[in-house]
Amino acid sequence: MAEQVMFYCLRCGHRFPVLHDSREVKERTCPKCLSNSVRKETPAAIEAREKRGRAG
Amino acid sequence: MMDVGRHPRVELLTNSDVDEVSGFVGNFRVRIRKRARYVNESECTACAECEKVCPVSVPDEYQQGLSSRKAIYLPFPQAVPSAYVLNMDDCLGADPIACGKCVEVCEKKCINMDAEDEFLDVEVGTIIVATGLEVYDPREQDEYGYARFQNVITSMEFERLICAGGPTEGHLVRPGDRKRPKRIGFVQCVGSRAPARGAPYCSNICCMNTVKDTLLISEHYPDSESFVFYTDIRAFGKGFEDLYRRSREVGVHYVRGLPGHVVENPESGQIRVDVENTLTGELEHYDLDMLVLSIGMVPRTNGSSKLKELLALSATSDGFVMEAHPKLKPVDAPTRGVYFAGCVESPKDVKDSVTQASAAAARAGALLSAGKVQIEAITAQIHTEECNFCGRCARVCPYGAITAPNKKEKKYPMVIQAACAGCGTCSAECPADTITMKHFSDDQYIHQVDAILAEKPMEKVVAFACNWCSYAGGDMAGTSRLQYPASVRLIRTMCSGRVDEEFIWHAFETGAPLVLLSGCHFADCHYINAVTWTQQRVEKIWNQMEKLGIRPERLQLEWISAAEGQKFAKVMRELDAMLKEVTEEEVEETKKIVAEWQREKREKEAKKKAKAASNKEEALAGAGSAGKEA
Numbered sequence A: 001m002a003e004q005v006m007f008y009c010l011r012c013g014h015r016f017p018v019l020h021d022s023r024e025v026k027e028r029t030c031p032k033c034l035s036n037s038v039r040k041e042t043p044a045a046i047e048a049r050e051k052r053g054r055a056g
Numbered sequence B: 001m002m003d004v005g006r007h008p009r010v011e012l013l014t015n016s017d018v019d020e021v022s023g024f025v026g027n028f029r030v031r032i033r034k035r036a037r038y039v040n041e042s043e044c045t046a047c048a049e050c051e052k053v054c055p056v057s058v059p060d061e062y063q064q065g066l067s068s069r070k071a072i073y074l075p076f077p078q079a080v081p082s083a084y085v086l087n088m089d090d091c092l093g094a095d096p097i098a099c100g101k102c103v104e105v106c107e108k109k110c111i112n113m114d115a116e117d118e119f120l121d122v123e124v125g126t127i128i129v130a131t132g133l134e135v136y137d138p139r140e141q142d143e144y145g146y147a148r149f150q151n152v153i154t155s156m157e158f159e160r161l162i163c164a165g166g167p168t169e170g171h172l173v174r175p176g177d178r179k180r181p182k183r184i185g186f187v188q189c190v191g192s193r194a195p196a197r198g199a200p201y202c203s204n205i206c207c208m209n210t211v212k213d214t215l216l217i218s219e220h221y222p223d224s225e226s227f228v229f230y231t232d233i234r235a236f237g238k239g240f241e242d243l244y245r246r247s248r249e250v251g252v253h254y255v256r257g258l259p260g261h262v263v264e265n266p267e268s269g270q271i272r273v274d275v276e277n278t279l280t281g282e283l284e285h286y287d288l289d290m291l292v293l294s295i296g297m298v299p300r301t302n303g304s305s306k307l308k309e310l311l312a313l314s315a316t317s318d319g320f321v322m323e324a325h326p327k328l329k330p331v332d333a334p335t336r337g338v339y340f341a342g343c344v345e346s347p348k349d350v351k352d353s354v355t356q357a358s359a360a361a362a363r364a365g366a367l368l369s370a371g372k373v374q375i376e377a378i379t380a381q382i383h384t385e386e387c388n389f390c391g392r393c394a395r396v397c398p399y400g401a402i403t404a405p406n407k408k409e410k411k412y413p414m415v416i417q418a419a420c421a422g423c424g425t426c427s428a429e430c431p432a433d434t435i436t437m438k439h440f441s442d443d444q445y446i447h448q449v450d451a452i453l454a455e456k457p458m459e460k461v462v463a464f465a466c467n468w469c470s471y472a473g474g475d476m477a478g479t480s481r482l483q484y485p486a487s488v489r490l491i492r493t494m495c496s497g498r499v500d501e502e503f504i505w506h507a508f509e510t511g512a513p514l515v516l517l518s519g520c521h522f523a524d525c526h527y528i529n530a531v532t533w534t535q536q537r538v539e540k541i542w543n544q545m546e547k548l549g550i551r552p553e554r555l556q557l558e559w560i561s562a563a564e565g566q567k568f569a570k571v572m573r574e575l576d577a578m579l580k581e582v583t584e585e586e587v588e589e590t591k592k593i594v595a596e597w598q599r600e601k602r603e604k605e606a607k608k609k610a611k612a613a614s615n616k617e618e619a620l621a622g623a624g625s626a627g628k629e630a
Helices: A043-055 B002-006 B049-053 B101-105 B155-162 B206-220 B240-249 B304-310 B350-370 B392-396 B425-429 B442-453 B470-479 B501-510 B530-548 B565-579 B584-629
Strands: A003-009 A015-020 A038-040 B016-024 B027-034 B118-124 B127-129 B133-135 B152-154 B183-190 B225-230 B253-256 B259-264 B271-277 B282-288 B290-295 B297-299 B338-340 B380-382 B435-437 B461-466 B488-493 B514-519 B555-559
Touching (some): A043 B530, B016 B118, B016 B304, B049 B101, B127 B350, B155 B206, B155 B290, B183 B206, B183 B282, B206 B225, B206 B240, B206 B290, B271 B290, B338 B350, B425 B435, B425 B530, B442 B461, B442 B488, B461 B565, B488 B565, B501 B514, B501 B530, B514 B565, B530 B555, B530 B584, B555 B565
Parallel strands (some): B127 B338, B152 B290, B225 B253, B461 B514, B514 B555
Antiparallel strands (some): B133 B297, B259 B271, B271 B282, B380 B435
């Protein structure tokens, strides 16, 4: 079942909503920088980014 | 069709389905289910006596439901073989109390109500897939009122109405009152070029079909008027523009704009169409006797996914089967020895279908007449001693070239060398590392990584690029004289699916600041769907990187086609900029983290193996002592 989830780009950091079906593997592109290095945003990912941000 | 039916070297199996396909190019074994026809086709003379006595009447599919047929019927007048067929879903049954009239009346006794499906196993060298397509169901676009108004019909229904073999013997009448329509409207692009409702692509034939219909109407009924509501008329192809011009010359009205509102007068059956003429910008109203919806074509749904699965075929985003190469191998399937003909590949007209069918037959004939096939040099090899029977290799192989293992029967997976295309996905996915690729071993990749990072690693991006798209994209950038930084060092792989997790972890462990994994776009993947495994693997690595406290940004993923030299150069410039953000401390920290994690992993694996070995020894010792006691 597809659900609206947030993805983020590992190239430019842009966050964007995507209709995502976990059973489906498809090509995804960042709408801002057109990179394919995009990843589903998870609480762990947000936490890790925030942590790195604080450390940085 | 009759020529095919009569040909001494063609065995025609109608009313049949493909149940199983195994084997590989030159040696396919196909199991065919020949559905019970309940009529002996070699005995039936199509005398029609059975049809006359059959009391059942159901809508005739061939005539688009515009007339009826019996439960026992000839599918269409030119059917090959020319024999009746009994549809058991419609039949009342053989029990004489229920019916059984056809059995009684058939003098040749060729009706057998107890017939069952037959299974045939055939061995073939090549397979041509020509399963066709379906038409769009216009009920979805309710504004045209197809399901509500009797005099709104589809182009397929119109074809039957004007056909001499149709329900009206070619006399054009409207379904509502069987009167001849004098003002006929055609709506183009119903279900085509409509991403929200219908298909996003152009169905190719609808424009010319409508042009042909309008000419036919003007020739047979000169007092009739035709109106075509269109977005664009696409009349490409030999003689088509001329046909379109002739249609305009005979007075067919072409209105640029699609109807927004259609209503039917319940008493007169007249259709009123409101349309915005986009050339004049005005809202126009047309009173018509009949409206024909020019419906688009959609990929087959019935049985299509099973066939795709059996032949390891993949589909493009529009649902039609994907060719091995859209320009250079337009009739070849990615699975060797399988070819396409007709609308299974994309919507096309008769001429294009015949052309493609001839090409597919020639390709198949060339392969068969050669008598032998040249196989890939780079193929997978399984070293069974380490295999844990997980079966992952067989699951991920896009070609079905690996037989599934069976632990109970001690049956190891086996690579069918003639079917293996050498993508290496199995090798990358094997958790026990038991699969190696001939001429492209894991060690060769590891050494390339080592060589790249041997000097000034902080100035390098380790990039894995697939041979067919990304590496070729780099070539394109080079031949186009596009500038990109020298920091990116490419390692060519046959497929991005070949890039083992271990190559990436090794790069980080050796001090790579940034790693790029690049492959074909999903629709261009040279190895059917191997690229999907690449993406899943990268996502897994990103998750692991995060767990270990390594920035996932340091592993980049990019799909670059062979034509995208510009994109290749852009990505390389972006990576060069990202490289400057990675500090030496971060790389050193990563090296330590990965080395520690890899060490722990190796220890765990060693313990696991030792435990498995001791269990095996104990089992053997137990069996030995039991033997002695006995």
